Amino acid sequence: MSTVTLKNIKKVYPKSHNDNKHNLKETAEGVLAVDDFNLEIKDNEFIVLVGPSGCGKSTTLRMVAGLEEITGGELYIDDVLMNEVAPKDRDISMVFQNYALYPHMTVRQNMEFPLKVQKKKKEYIDKKVEEAAEILGITEYLDRKPKALSGGQKQRVAIGRAIVREPKVLLMDEPLSNLDAKLRNQMRAEILKLRKRIHTTFIYVTHDQTEAMTLGDRIVIMKDGVVQQIGTPQEVFDNPHNLFVAGFIGTPQMNFYDGRLLEDNGKYTVEIQGMKVALGKEKNERLKANGVVSQDVTVGVRPEHIVLAEGDNVIRSVVDVSEMMGSEVHLHVTANGQESIIIVPTNVIRGRSVMDSGAEVDFSFPEEVVHLFSKETQNNLEY
Amino acid sequence: MDVKNPKSPSPKKGILRTRKSKRMAFALAILLPFAIWMLVYMLIPLASVIFYSFTDAKMGYDRQNFVGLYQFQKMFSNATAMISIKNSLKAALVIVPVSLLLSMLTALGLDALSERSSKVYTFAVFLPNIISLTAACLVWRWIYHGQYGVLNFLLNLMGIPSQQFLKSQAQAMYSLCAIHIWSVFGYYAIILLAAIRSIDKSLYEAASLDGASYWTQFFHVTLPMLKNTLLFVGIMLTTSAFMFFTPVQLLTNGTPGTSTYVMLFYIYQQGIEQGNTGFSSAMSLVLMLIILFFSLIQWILTTEREPKPRKKTAVKKEAEAA
Ligand SMILES: Nc1ncnc2c1ncn2[C@@H]1O[C@H](COP(=O)(O)OP(=O)(O)OP(=O)(O)O)[C@@H](O)[C@H]1O
Ligand SMILES: [Mg+2]
Numbered sequence: 001m002s003t004v005t006l007k008n009i010k011k012v013y014p015k016s017h018n019d020n021k022h023n024l025k026e027t028a029e030g031v032l033a034v035d036d037f038n039l040e041i042k043d044n045e046f047i048v049l050v051g052p053s054g055c056g057k058s059t060t061l062r063m064v065a066g067l068e069e070i071t072g073g074e075l076y077i078d079d080v081l082m083n084e085v086a087p088k089d090r091d092i093s094m095v096f097q098n099y100a101l102y103p104h105m106t107v108r109q110n111m112e113f114p115l116k117v118q119k120k121k122k123e124y125i126d127k128k129v130e131e132a133a134e135i136l137g138i139t140e141y142l143d144r145k146p147k148a149l150s151g152g153q154k155q156r157v158a159i160g161r162a163i164v165r166e167p168k169v170l171l172m173d174e175p176l177s178n179l180d181a182k183l184r185n186q187m188r189a190e191i192l193k194l195r196k197r198i199h200t201t202f203i204y205v206t207h208d209q210t211e212a213m214t215l216g217d218r219i220v221i222m223k224d225g226v227v228q229q230i231g232t233p234q235e236v237f238d239n240p241h242n243l244f245v246a247g248f249i250g251t252p253q254m255n256f257y258d259g260r261l262l263e264d265n266g267k268y269t270v271e272i273q274g275m276k277v278a279l280g281k282e283k284n285e286r287l288k289a290n291g292v293v294s295q296d297v298t299v300g301v302r303p304e305h306i307v308l309a310e311g312d313n314v315i316r317s318v319v320d321v322s323e324m325m326g327s328e329v330h331l332h333v334t335a336n337g338q339e340s341i342i343i344v345p346t347n348v349i350r351g352r353s354v355m356d357s358g359a360e361v362d363f364s365f366p367e368e369v370v371h372l373f374s375k376e377t378q379n380n381l382e383y
Numbered sequence: 384m385d386v387k388n389p390k391s392p393s394p395k396k397g398i399l400r401t402r403k404s405k406r407m408a409f410a411l412a413i414l415l416p417f418a419i420w421m422l423v424y425m426l427i428p429l430a431s432v433i434f435y436s437f438t439d440a441k442m443g444y445d446r447q448n449f450v451g452l453y454q455f456q457k458m459f460s461n462a463t464a465m466i467s468i469k470n471s472l473k474a475a476l477v478i479v480p481v482s483l484l485l486s487m488l489t490a491l492g493l494d495a496l497s498e499r500s501s502k503v504y505t506f507a508v509f510l511p512n513i514i515s516l517t518a519a520c521l522v523w524r525w526i527y528h529g530q531y532g533v534l535n536f537l538l539n540l541m542g543i544p545s546q547q548f549l550k551s552q553a554q555a556m557y558s559l560c561a562i563h564i565w566s567v568f569g570y571y572a573i574i575l576l577a578a579i580r581s582i583d584k585s586l587y588e589a590a591s592l593d594g595a596s597y598w599t600q601f602f603h604v605t606l607p608m609l610k611n612t613l614l615f616v617g618i619m620l621t622t623s624a625f626m627f628f629t630p631v632q633l634l635t636n637g638t639p640g641t642s643t644y645v646m647l648f649y650i651y652q653q654g655i656e657q658g659n660t661g662f663s664s665a666m667s668l669v670l671m672l673i674i675l676f677f678s679l680i681q682w683i684l685t686t687e688r689e690p691k692p693r694k695k696t697a698v699k700k701e702a703e704a705a
Contacts, residue, residue: 065588065592066592067588067591067592086591087588087591087592088591088592088593088594088595088596089594090592092592093592093593094588094589094592096585096588096589098583098585100583100585100586100588100589102586102603102604102607103608104607104608104610105607113590113593113595113603114593114594117590117593117594117595117599118594161589161593165593
């Protein structure tokens, strides 16, 4: 029900002697866990923070919650500065990875707790708890203790406890990562349903890019405490702004090749292992606008955009292994020492021998699926 | 023709055949030294205490007669014995709650400190445990001294007249209890501190986001999570309160009057000093039953009862009505 604004948010942890194994920047005061985080979250928006372990997702979330002090920058909820406001006065609730249910209370008592603390009327509490239990399908467990519940049920209770209060902002820190794959898919769908039913701003942390892509209205990709890109799932998938985002989003991973970008009179061509791809109008314009000159580049192409091809202007490769996935086949191939994955619809190669190890396949790709990254900055040359 | 799989092992005979019995054997092997220790130092003395309680045994005589409940009758009609029971109960009633509260508050305080200063204070709190209580009592004698004592000096500074801590019928018992509390609370504070530190921090984070104040968190998270530890500490404190003895022996010898006669002191006098083995055994047995009784009460009070399912509530009723 609220907007959340993060302005130049920064977090410095005091240096500890025992761990030096992170990639974080160190300053005089300590380790820079989050640096210059800017984000405006709209009312009722579902934001996902995603990135590899240790990139500062939890730290950011905990700063929003008030569980971690903000070293620098400003945090606003509904345009009110929150930096110095105590967690209990922020009207935020949070779902923890380890559920954080009170073991000595029943499910009902757990869910009642936030309302009891607020000294709400008993009828109101009963109504809210039972509504939430209904939404989450845990009505029959209301009188059980948490230890008599499965992981998925515990997480539902934790979500229930977080929503009974109708908080302005609902924070979730890897809520599904303790669940097995099947349950995780199921709960992901439930969270999608939940968000249709309750009117709250969500901030959701995960290291799983599939979760991020399926749940988020917008996703924030972080690495080493620094935001790499913010955008809708479609945007970050189609237009990754740097090499890291390109490799992080999408499974199987994007293929990368060493290539050379050649500029000739405002027309760009990219050359990869002897194959020449002339870029189209759009790309030419964008590259030209950025003043890109001829240079060595990293070329990124998604496995599903590669096509098997014939002729001279192709990349020649040898199949290492192939994985039959049902409707499609993943071919792992090596071309001039560079590995790539090609996704081919099963019916295209039916009856052909390309699937066997050692088979030779030639492939190419259309110009519009090519991503060009600077060798120097690793940024996408088009943006 | 042999139809059985020739490779399948024929069932072996012997006690170590199944996994369960193997585990049992392992447990027994591990527990054997302890079992022997328990037999020699606990069960045999316990059995002999029970046995002598029903005899007229005296030290120095090697014959004793079975006298039924005579020793117990004698005890319950003996004024000093009854006073000692009353005094022990009084001491326990002071020592257990005060130590518990003090330990708890100390533990909370230590928990709130930063890691480094907490280490220093933890050591300070633990110190009484590594000082010999006998030596400490000598210091306490000086602290409590009617004329030159530090405590009186401090009281005088605040304009309060000097007190006869160990020589007044009204104060002596409490003064001794204070020594006992001083000697034990640090140990239990550290046990409680360890238990507090092991509570999942996210429970507090969840509670503080839900708007719970420090004390709400204490009563709804800390206290319930410490239940088992508190039970343990409570029982240990109860036991130690009834075993309260050294300060009495060193500082007051039961005086003034009989105001600091506690059970163990009287048992010691009767059994060791006067050699009334039968009588002191009977009293020891009573002491043991009292400790057991109070421990049981605490155990019952803290045992978890199954939550009762609630009756139908608002939403369901509505749904049924519709
Ligand atoms: N209390 C702390 N003191 C010092 N450094 C910390 C502290 N908490 C976190 N860090 C460091 O800050 C960085 C970011 O931590 P954070 O927990 O936010 O990562 P994360 O993105 O949530 O990772 P994960 O996916 O593993 O949960 C890490 O390098 C971590 O080592
Ligand atoms: Mg984390």
